[in-house]
Amino acid sequence: MRLGVFICHCGSNIAGTVDVAQVAERAKSFPDVVYSTDTLYACSEPGQEGIVQAIQDYNLDGVVVASCTPRMHEPTFRRAVERGGLNRYKFEMANIREHVSWVSKDQEANTAKAADLVHMAVEKLRQDRALFPKTFDINKRVMVIGGGVAGIQAALDCAEGGLEVILVEKTTSIGGKMAKLDKTFPTVDCSSCILGPKMVDVSMHPNITLYAYSEVEEVGGYVGNFEVSVRKKATYVDWDKCTGCGLCMEKCPSKKSYDAFNEGIAPTTAINIPFPQAIPKRAAINPDYCRQFIKGKCGVCEKVCPTKAINYDMQDEVVSEKVGAIVVATGYDLFDHSKYTEYGGGRYKDVITSMQYERLLNASGPTSGHIKRPSDGKEPQNVVFVQCVGSRDKSVDRPYCSGFCCMYTAKQTILTKDHLPDSQSYVFYMDIRAPGKQYDEFTRRAMEEYGARYIRGRVSQIYPHGDSLIVRGVDTLMGTQVEVEADLVVLAVGAECSSGAGELAETLRISYDAYGFYMESHPKLKPVETNTAGIYLAGCCQGPKDIPSSVGQGSAAASKILALFSRDQLESDPQVAQVNQARCVGCGKCISTCPFGAIQEIQDRGGNPKAEVIETICQGCGLCSVTCPQKAIQLQHFTDNQILAEVNALCQPMMEESFES
Amino acid sequence: MSAHDGRELRIIGFLCNWCSYGGADTAGVARLSQPTDLRIVRLPCTGRMDPLFMFKSLFTGADGVLVSGCHPRDCHYSEGNFYARRRLELAKRLLPLLGFDQRRFEYTWVSASEGQRWQTVVTKFTDQIHELGPAPKVGLSPETAARMAEAG
Ligand code: SF4
Ligand code: SF4
Numbered sequence: 143m144r145l146g147v148f149i150c151h152c153g154s155n156i157a158g159t160v161d162v163a164q165v166a167e168r169a170k171s172f173p174d175v176v177y178s179t180d181t182l183y184a185c186s187e188p189g190q191e192g193i194v195q196a197i198q199d200y201n202l203d204g205v206v207v208a209s210c211t212p213r214m215h216e217p218t219f220r221r222a223v224e225r226g227g228l229n230r231y232k233f234e235m236a237n238i239r240e241h242v243s244w245v246s247k248d249q250e251a252n253t254a255k256a257a258d259l260v261h262m263a264v265e266k267l268r269q270d271r272a273l274f275p276k277t278f279d280i281n282k283r284v285m286v287i288g289g290g291v292a293g294i295q296a297a298l299d300c301a302e303g304g305l306e307v308i309l310v311e312k313t314t315s316i317g318g319k320m321a322k323l324d325k326t327f328p329t330v331d332c333s334s335c336i337l338g339p340k341m342v343d344v345s346m347h348p349n350i351t352l353y354a355y356s357e358v359e360e361v362g363g364y365v366g367n368f369e370v371s372v373r374k375k376a377t378y379v380d381w382d383k384c385t386g387c388g389l390c391m392e393k394c395p396s397k398k399s400y401d402a403f404n405e406g407i408a409p410t411t412a413i414n415i416p417f418p419q420a421i422p423k424r425a426a427i428n429p430d431y432c433r434q435f436i437k438g439k440c441g442v443c444e445k446v447c448p449t450k451a452i453n454y455d456m457q458d459e460v461v462s463e464k465v466g467a468i469v470v471a472t473g474y475d476l477f478d479h480s481k482y483t484e485y486g487g488g489r490y491k492d493v494i495t496s497m498q499y500e501r502l503l504n505a506s507g508p509t510s511g512h513i514k515r516p517s518d519g520k521e522p523q524n525v526v527f528v529q530c531v532g533s534r535d536k537s538v539d540r541p542y543c544s545g546f547c548c549m550y551t552a553k554q555t556i557l558t559k560d561h562l563p564d565s566q567s568y569v570f571y572m573d574i575r576a577p578g579k580q581y582d583e584f585t586r587r588a589m590e591e592y593g594a595r596y597i598r599g600r601v602s603q604i605y606p607h608g609d610s611l612i613v614r615g616v617d618t619l620m621g622t623q624v625e626v627e628a629d630l631v632v633l634a635v636g637a638e639c640s641s642g643a644g645e646l647a648e649t650l651r652i653s654y655d656a657y658g659f660y661m662e663s664h665p666k667l668k669p670v671e672t673n674t675a676g677i678y679l680a681g682c683c684q685g686p687k688d689i690p691s692s693v694g695q696g697s698a699a700a701s702k703i704l705a706l707f708s709r710d711q712l713e714s715d716p717q718v719a720q721v722n723q724a725r726c727v728g729c730g731k732c733i734s735t736c737p738f739g740a741i742q743e744i745q746d747r748g749g750n751p752k753a754e755v756i757e758t759i760c761q762g763c764g765l766c767s768v769t770c771p772q773k774a775i776q777l778q779h780f781t782d783n784q785i786l787a788e789v790n791a792l793c794q795p796m797m798e799e800s801f802e803s
Numbered sequence: 804m805s806a807h808d809g810r811e812l813r814i815i816g817f818l819c820n821w822c823s824y825g826g827a828d829t830a831g832v833a834r835l836s837q838p839t840d841l842r843i844v845r846l847p848c849t850g851r852m853d854p855l856f857m858f859k860s861l862f863t864g865a866d867g868v869l870v871s872g873c874h875p876r877d878c879h880y881s882e883g884n885f886y887a888r889r890r891l892e893l894a895k896r897l898l899p900l901l902g903f904d905q906r907r908f909e910y911t912w913v914s915a916s917e918g919q920r921w922q923t924v925v926t927k928f929t930d931q932i933h934e935l936g937p938a939p940k941v942g943l944s945p946e947t948a949a950r951m952a953e954a955g
Binding site for chain 1: 811813815820822824825830831832834839845848850851856860863873878879914917
């Protein structure tokens with residue numbers, strides 16, 4: 143066997159703390175290595191060409207590149223090796239940057255460690271065999287989970303691209319948080335005027351099937367061939383019959399239901415359509431408040447419904463859908479400000495959240511757009527905005543910046559002035575974060591044109607005083623304590639992951655960070671991909687972001703899918719399990735262990751049971767390899783022999799050394 | 804920086820590709836300094852971690868073995884790390900029978916975003932191995948070793 147080794151400097155990233163020339167020199171003594179060199183940037187074009195050239199010049203059978211993490215450039219180098227005429231699996235990487243040069247400055251120790259890792263890679267490579275991918279057909283349908291603006295954009299873009307789309311939304315209407323907003327920054331566009339038409343497009347598009355009030359329950363399969371079961375929750379109204387006339391809402395006697403769409407600032411009826419522009423515009427019963435469900439008698443809606451759509455006996459329905467790719471756009475939740483007891487902790491009626499304020503401002507909201515404070519319905523004179531409530535605060539486990547609160551607060555001060563020209567807004571802020579296009583100009587306008595008074599400092603306490611509130615804080619620019627008398631306090635609450643984000647991630651087998659936001663495959667280069675092939679992210683489920691970025695990500699996810707589906711077939715990863723039929727005794731242990739059902743029982747010619755791996759289903763976890771008592775099933779590219787070869791490379795020198803002494 | 808003066812010990816880490824290997828990468832990208840004793844072997848999943856690899860490592864000269872994967876319930880393969888946990892816990896209990904201190908082997912969960920956690924895990928484990936010192940070379944004479952090598 144003839145192997146080549148390339149040690150990358152990565153500029154000074156590696157060469158700064160590893161003697162790369164020495165590592166290259168040592169590599170020459172490793173078995174089967176016939177060529178070893180160091181290279182400035184292995185991943186650059188000349189770097190890759192050098193590899194291709196060396197394969198030809200030295201007639202190499204395999205290549206080791208010692209550079210950065212394989213999670214970054216393994217595909218790059220595999221392609222290069224292939225260009226050189228080798229099988230792409232005759233390649234190994236040693237991670238001497240993330241795991242060596244960047245975590246220690248000790249040149250001697252680093253050099254020794256780098257050489258060890260190269261040795262390990264060489265020993266693994268000596269065991270590597272050529273592997274060949276199989277091709278399989280893809281199902282060119284897409285599922286989008288979440289019907290907020292990001293999900294809507296992804297669904298429309300995919301549908302426009304000719305794909306069949308299934309949009310799953312957990313509430314009874316699409317629109318998400320954006321549908322609740324009055325205006326959007328920095329253009330002060332009417333939110334529902336720009337979102338509404340898109341929502342209608344979703345409902346009209348022949349390629350889009352909408353499952354509202356539905357949740358994803360189970361996901362099986364793999365890229366190109368997912369099978370998803372979706373629970374369509376019982377609405378107790380037959381949506382094929384319901385015309386959205388709203389008669390039931392008018393007549394429903396139970397008028398004290400919690401109104402989630404209006405953030406609870408006003409009650410609603412037990413049967414309702416969340417808002418006038420809802421898509422689908424269909425009624426649903428909330429059984430927690432419905433008298434028919436609580437007391438067993440009422441039936442008013444059933445009587446008044448002109449189309450006989452009411453069905454109190456309706457059950458959840460589980461449907462199964464086959465799709466080739468999934469976009470997750472499940473959005474975010476608002477921080478629960480009751481954790482701040484010093485701000486009233488939800489006790490004072492006139493301390494409300496920014497989203498509640500948004501509903502007060504909204505012409506289609508419960509006050510028809512008149513700003514009336516919740517306690518007595520009076521118009522407020524002084525409105526105090528408190529920023530960073532549940533943002534940038536370690537004490538409530540929200541150390542991150544939610545990114546959009548500065549902007550929506552500025553917007554709300556502007557709208558306040560528009561609605562109540564005599565009012566005065568005060569904003570307590572920590573820093574103004576307005577990095578988007580036209581954003582800084584916008585916050586300045588709020589201060590200069592609309593006279594919002596910005597006070598830099600945290601609020602320490604809010605307490606009642608007569609029928610108003612005192613907001614006490616510090617002005618860090620003046621270095622003084624300040625107290626502002628407020629008629630209404632609006633808490634600019636931050637964003638957190640949506641409830642159930644963790645469970646959904648587990649169902650989808652994607653990762654999430656410490657705060658429950660889904661992790662992209664690479665923070666810079668793969669911002670909408672996940673580590674699970676065929677599953678993409680859009681919008682705030684990946685981290686708080688504003689509308690333009692959410693829409694951008696929705697489109698990006700869609701274009702990734704259109705690119706993926708531009709082929710009719712995909713190549714399967716050949717790093718799958720394989721059964722050595724001669725060794726297999728047909729015990730079936732592997733079959734019951736495999737989480738993906740990728741192993742089936744077959745019979746050999748003599749009628750004996752044997753295991754067989756279905757290659758397109760196998761995900762390559764290797765669980766079965768460890769389970770098999772016969773060691774008959776081996777995960778290709780991670781066989782026992784390959785891993786033990788790495789162990790040997792790391793241990794042997796020590797052993798020899800210890801016996802010498 | 805090497806956290807330890809004098810001789811490095813031999814520690815092998817078996818890390819799952821999706822979480823802990825990524826966590827170690829994250830630690831690297833953030834330049835979180837760590838002792839240099841650990842060498843990492845990449846596995847697709849901790850479910851691929853055959854206890855055999857751990858025994859083999861300790862028998863042939865490793866002073867410590869660390870396995871790290873995704874947090875339970877956050878496994879890329881949905882349940883690989885549950886299998887791993889069961890197998891590795893049993894294997895750990897066998898160690899004293901074979902003449903090894905149990906503390907030479909640990910398994911942990913570190914996600915791809917937890918660079919700092921990885922730094923802590925490596926540092927603590929390395930410290931622990933240094934406290935224990937080099938592993939005893941159990942019963943392997945050069946002849947046995949040679950025979951073993953021959954038997955493959
Ligand atoms: S490696 Fe084995 S256990 Fe894992 S998915 Fe493939 S067949 Fe199933
Ligand atoms: S566990 Fe091993 S021996 Fe048993 S059926 Fe599976 S491959 Fe065959």
